[in-house]
Amino acid sequence: MNMLKSLVLCAAVIGGAAHAEEKTLKVYNWFDYITPKALEDFKAQTPKIKLVYDIFDTNEALEAKLLTGNSGYDVVVPSNVFLAKQIEAGVFQPLDRSQIPNWNHLDPKLMKLIEANDPGNKFAVPYMYGTILIGFNPAKVKAALGDNAQVDSWDLIFNEENISKLKQCGVALLDSPSEILPLALQHLGLDPNSSNPKDYVKAEALLMKIRPYITYFHSSKYMADIANGDICVAVGYSGSFAQAANRAKEAKNGVTVDMRLPKEGAPIWFDMLAIPKGAQNPQDAYRFINYLLKPQVIAPISDFVGYPNPNKDATGFVDPAIRNNPNLYPTEAAMATLYTLKPLGRDAERARTRAWTKIKSGT
Numbered sequence: 001m002n003m004l005k006s007l008v009l010c011a012a013v014i015g016g017a018a019h020a021e022e023k024t025l026k027v028y029n030w031f032d033y034i035t036p037k038a039l040e041d042f043k044a045q046t047p048k049i050k051l052v053y054d055i056f057d058t059n060e061a062l063e064a065k066l067l068t069g070n071s072g073y074d075v076v077v078p079s080n081v082f083l084a085k086q087i088e089a090g091v092f093q094p095l096d097r098s099q100i101p102n103w104n105h106l107d108p109k110l111m112k113l114i115e116a117n118d119p120g121n122k123f124a125v126p127y128m129y130g131t132i133l134i135g136f137n138p139a140k141v142k143a144a145l146g147d148n149a150q151v152d153s154w155d156l157i158f159n160e161e162n163i164s165k166l167k168q169c170g171v172a173l174l175d176s177p178s179e180i181l182p183l184a185l186q187h188l189g190l191d192p193n194s195s196n197p198k199d200y201v202k203a204e205a206l207l208m209k210i211r212p213y214i215t216y217f218h219s220s221k222y223m224a225d226i227a228n229g230d231i232c233v234a235v236g237y238s239g240s241f242a243q244a245a246n247r248a249k250e251a252k253n254g255v256t257v258d259m260r261l262p263k264e265g266a267p268i269w270f271d272m273l274a275i276p277k278g279a280q281n282p283q284d285a286y287r288f289i290n291y292l293l294k295p296q297v298i299a300p301i302s303d304f305v306g307y308p309n310p311n312k313d314a315t316g317f318v319d320p321a322i323r324n325n326p327n328l329y330p331t332e333a334a335m336a337t338l339y340t341l342k343p344l345g346r347d348a349e350r351a352r353t354r355a356w357t358k359i360k361s362g363t
Helices: 002-021 036-045 059-066 080-088 101-105 108-114 138-145 160-166 177-187 197-213 221-228 238-251 282-292 295-305 346-361
Strands: 023-030 049-056 124-136 171-173 233-237 258-260 268-274
Touching: 023 282, 036 049, 036 282, 036 295, 059 080, 080 268, 108 124, 108 268, 124 138, 124 221, 124 238, 124 295, 138 160, 160 197, 171 221, 177 197, 177 346, 197 346, 221 233, 221 238, 233 238, 238 258, 238 295, 282 295
Parallel strands: 023 049, 171 233
Antiparallel strands: 124 233, 124 258, 124 268
């Protein structure tokens, strides 16, 4: 009887130990921003980790979770300007680079740029980067505006004469005040990172002027709609239009999706991998981040999402159609026109929020 009890106890201990070794890793990333194969391969390589992978489509949605102090996630992917605010708020754990041996693959020039939002690169690892630009359906834009449509200029959007004619085929803008209002400020000749609340009143006036011609504001819906031909112009993330173009080709629906990085310049952004302070499984968070820094892992993700990655040793593995497209991988001349976005002071942030509320409602 004692022997039987011992065997039962031993089995329970072994079973409990095996169960204890199975850990859950919770990742919160952008919509449609990784290959299924990358996730499948990670799961295969780490069978004792249960991967929970959730998605969001705006920085604001992510920030709302982070600022509660307990997001419930082990790895999150904020954009660089939001990262800076979140670092200041004490949201993230400092990185232990000894657990990220693939750090050496990162491009030092890009890492230097990121220091504007993360001094010393202490809190986050870059995942992808890109710009905000104009995606369009060439046939529909030509039908609306003729052969000389200014598809390489923000005038396509902010000139009322142009956008009023595009209304018939549909125009979408990102649902993101932190990314759309800087474009309006830039178009007005103002600092895209202005700290003057009065400047946001001017940006609001410009956007309210074109508001009647905007079909909707959304940060992911436009990808499917432009691929299906339901809209003809969108202001969105560079790689999203590469994805939309591929979807249209695969669907063989007769729709062509093109894009242009406007000649006046645009915001350049970086999406960053970071570990929240409240992470329950930081050890496996490092494993996931280090896995994504492998050149052979990140290059196919760039091919899939249409965004350049900051991994200098991965560029040669990226599809030439992407790495040689100047609208996706900006030329040196284009890089000189791009600007990073910065966190705003409290007064300017309030002014921007008020402006966006009015713009969204149209009243």
